[in-house]
Amino acid sequence: MFFWFCIVLCALAGCFVTTRDVMTGEPREVAVNGTKVVNAARFAVVEFNKANVEDVFAYKLSNISSAKVQSSVYRGSHCSLLIVYCPPVRDEPAAQPARYTAPSMSYLLLRRLVDMLGICVCLCAVFTHVLSQEAEEPISYTCTEGYEYDRVREQCRDIDECALLNDACKGGMQCINHFGGYLCLPKSAVIYISKEGEQVAQPDPIVPVAPVPVVPPSQPQVSRGGGGQRVSQSSRTIRCATGFTADEQNLCRDIDECATGRHTCGPEQTCYNTRGSYTCQCPPGYQKNGDHCGSYYCECNAGHKLASNNHSCVDVNECDVQSPCQHHCYNLIGSFLCQCDQGYELAQDTVSCQDIDECSFSSYMCQYQCINSPGSYSCECPEGYQLQGNKLCQDINECETGTHNCQDDEMCWNYYGGFRCYPRNPCEAPYAKTSENRCICRSQAECQGLPPSIVYKYMSIQADRTVPADIFQIQATNIYANTHNTFRIKAGNEGGEFFLRRSSNVSAMLVLTKPLSGPREYVVDLEMVTHHLTMNYRSSSLLRLTVIVGPYAF
Numbered sequence: 001m002f003f004w005f006c007i008v009l010c011a012l013a014g015c016f017v018t019t020r021d022v023m024t025g026e027p028r029e030v031a032v033n034g035t036k037v038v039n040a041a042r043f044a045v046v047e048f049n050k051a052n053v054e055d056v057f058a059y060k061l062s063n064i065s066s067a068k069v070q071s072s073v074y075r076g077s078h079c080s081l082l083i084v085y086c087p088p089v090r091d092e093p094a095a096q097p098a099r100y101t102a103p104s105m106s107y108l109l110l111r112r113l114v115d116m117l118g119i120c121v122c123l124c125a126v127f128t129h130v131l132s133q134e135a136e137e138p139i140s141y142t143c144t145e146g147y148e149y150d151r152v153r154e155q156c157r158d159i160d161e162c163a164l165l166n167d168a169c170k171g172g173m174q175c176i177n178h179f180g181g182y183l184c185l186p187k188s189a190v191i192y193i194s195k196e197g198e199q200v201a202q203p204d205p206i207v208p209v210a211p212v213p214v215v216p217p218s219q220p221q222v223s224r225g226g227g228g229q230r231v232s233q234s235s236r237t238i239r240c241a242t243g244f245t246a247d248e249q250n251l252c253r254d255i256d257e258c259a260t261g262r263h264t265c266g267p268e269q270t271c272y273n274t275r276g277s278y279t280c281q282c283p284p285g286y287q288k289n290g291d292h293c294g295s296y297y298c299e300c301n302a303g304h305k306l307a308s309n310n311h312s313c314v315d316v317n318e319c320d321v322q323s324p325c326q327h328h329c330y331n332l333i334g335s336f337l338c339q340c341d342q343g344y345e346l347a348q349d350t351v352s353c354q355d356i357d358e359c360s361f362s363s364y365m366c367q368y369q370c371i372n373s374p375g376s377y378s379c380e381c382p383e384g385y386q387l388q389g390n391k392l393c394q395d396i397n398e399c400e401t402g403t404h405n406c407q408d409d410e411m412c413w414n415y416y417g418g419f420r421c422y423p424r425n426p427c428e429a430p431y432a433k434t435s436e437n438r439c440i441c442r443s444q445a446e447c448q449g450l451p452p453s454i455v456y457k458y459m460s461i462q463a464d465r466t467v468p469a470d471i472f473q474i475q476a477t478n479i480y481a482n483t484h485n486t487f488r489i490k491a492g493n494e495g496g497e498f499f500l501r502r503s504s505n506v507s508a509m510l511v512l513t514k515p516l517s518g519p520r521e522y523v524v525d526l527e528m529v530t531h532h533l534t535m536n537y538r539s540s541s542l543l544r545l546t547v548i549v550g551p552y553a554f
Contacts, residue, residue, distance in 0.1 A: 144251065145275070146180030178241050180252055181275055243276030268293045303334035326353045343375030367393045367554055382552060384417035393554055415460030416550030418519065426456045451527065451542035458546045463518040464553045468499075472510040474526050474543050479506055484531040490542065492524035500526060510545070518549030 141149045143156035150157040161168055161182040162175035169175045169184035176183040240252035247253045257263040257278040258271035265271040265280035269288075272279050282293035300306055300313035307314045318336040319329035325338035340346055340353035347354045358377040359370035366379030381393035388394040398404040398419040399412035406412040406421035413420045427439035430446035437456040441447030459472055476485055487508035489500050499511040510526065526543045 144180060180244075181241075183241065183276075241276060264291075266291055266293070301334065303332075303336075324351050326351060341375055343377075366391045368552070382417065385552075385554075393552075395550075413458050413460075413548070415548040416462050416518075416554070417552055418550070420521075420548060422458070422546075427454075451540050454542045454544055456544050456546070458548070460548045460550060461512070461516065462550050462553050464515050465512065467512050467515055469512045470509050471512050471547070472545060473503070473507060474510070474528065475507040476528060476530070476541075480530070480532070482533045484533060486529045486531070488527050488529070490525040490527040492522060492545075497522065498524055516547075516549045519551045520549045522547040522549070 143149050146159055146161075147156040148159055149155075158177070158179050160177045162177045165175075168182060172187065173184040174187050174189075176185055238246055238250060238252065240246055243255055243257075244252040245255050254273070254275055255262070256273045258265075258273045263271045263278050263280070265278075268286075269280040269282055272281060280288065282288050286293040286295050288294075298306060298311050298313075303316055303318070304313040305316050306312070315331075315333050317331045318324055319331045323329065324336065327341050327344065328339045330337045330339065338346060338351050338353075343356055343358070344353040345356050346352070355372070355374050357372050359365055359372045365377065368382055368385070369380045371378045371380055379387060379391045379393075381387050384396055384398070385393040386396050395414070395416050396403070397414045399406075399414040404412045404419045404421070406419075409424055410421040411424045413422055425433050426437065427433040430443055430450075431439035431441050431454060434440050439454045439456070441450055441452055457472075461471060474487065483505075485505050487500050487502050489498060489510075492498075495514070497512065497514045497516060499513050500508050501511055502508045508526075508528075510524070516522075524545045524547060526545060527540055528543075529538060529540045531538050
């Protein structure tokens with residue numbers, strides 16, 4: 001009995017890694033100075049009392065007042081010296097008279113056994129210490145991948161990768177946390193999340209399953225040096241995500257599709273298992289194209305082509321290969337440049353050439369008229385003019401070139417832009433021609449009130465000439481002493497286009513006062529009156545000026 005009691009007490013005193021909760025339930029780590037030690041002590045006293053029910057000095061469970069554990073931690077064991085204060089209590093029946101009874105032999109033997117209790121406990125601690133002389137090793141807890149140990153709740157806790165990783169899912173996918181991992185699903189996917197004690201309906205009919213509370217698919221695995229105990233798992237069944245399956249410990253384990261042959265990789269591909277799935281990879285030098293592997297190939301940028309070694313790029317001379325430009329092509333590294341002939345410009349496609357309308361640039365491209373032509377332009381002049389250089393127009397003197405149609409008795413007079421034919425003898429009766437352009441009246445009776453002589457002159461001016469402008473000068477041919485000459489416009493100035501300014505005693509200047517438009521002919525009579533101071537005599541002479549205004553300002 002003594003030996004049996006020592007063994008029981010040592011087991012209850014904590015000479016092993018864990019102490020069972022009143023010898024029942026799941027194994028747990030016992031904290032020193034905890035109520036579990038007291039429960040163990042109570043259990044030991046109860047067992048002790050069962051063996052001594054006839055003894056009046058049996059230890060009572062209700063008299064245990066304290067329990068203290070003195071701990072020593074050794075490698076592979078946790079030995080606790082249990083000191084239990086259990087004061088002996090005698091049964092005192094109310095009707096029993098007070099008397100002294102001599103102790104029996106069994107009582108004396110039991111007293112000795114109790115005295116040996118301390119020795120037994122100490123021997124247990126020493127015995128355990130001797131058996132465990134290895135170096136100390138701390139307790140460690142290992143959780144499966146995707147879980148971390150929670151020291152407060154003393155169990156493995158799932159890691160929320162969706163909250164921990166900012167870019168857990170790519171391509172606009174949404175991250176859904178799952179036991180031991182996470183899922184990347186389209187944002188349009190219908191997601192059913194079940195809570196503890198609930199069963200959520202599935203989109204498609206499934207085989208009915210009894211409601212099972214969702215439990216963490218991993219519990220802590222406690223390991224100790226020198227051996228130890230493994231925490232038992234719950235017998236409840238859990239559902240695992242696609243790519244996982246429940247093992248015999250009711251934990252979700254990844255399915256190795258590569259090892260089980262449940263993959264769809266081609267014969268030329270290598271299967272690599274991933275968490276919850278697998279991936280197919282091609283051999284080095286190949287890339288995946290659909291369900292097949294294809295080798296690499298090189299491509300060059302625009303304007304380049306593969307060299308003979310099939311991996312270098314060289315420039316393409318587009319000018320020699322394609323002749324893309326309409327006019328001129330200049331090759332560049334990786335490209336080309338088109339240029340157009342003079343008078344053309346590049347179109348929006350940068351390869352075609354379109355004509356430049358030089359005439360639209362300015363009205364001063366030509367003096368008279370600009371004619372655009374493909375790639376160039378030309379200037380034209382009106383009839384009676386010829387082109388001088390590239391843009392100016394020069395009057396053609398038809399009288400000198402013989403291109404007029406005047407008769408023999410007519411005189412050809414050229415003006416700007418044309419010619420006119422005038423009689424060679426402009427004198428009219430009673431005047432007679434005395435020289436090429438001078439007419440004299442010889443009969444005083446017939447010429448009374450008429451100028452004694454008329455001189456005919458002709459001149460040409462351009463249209464729209466700036467004013468005022470000096471256009472013609474008259475001068476006396478005979479100069480006499482003691483004479484005074486005056487000048488005036490006698491006829492042909494009804495519109496006030498002209499003004500005669502006296503320059504000296506013998507000359508005057510005809511001034512144009514208004515711009516004239518043509519073609520038009522003006523005949524102006526300019527008169528010079530001579531006063532003889534000594535003889536008190538006055539005479540006059542007339543100059544008939546024909547002004548021909550051309551049709552243009554050139």
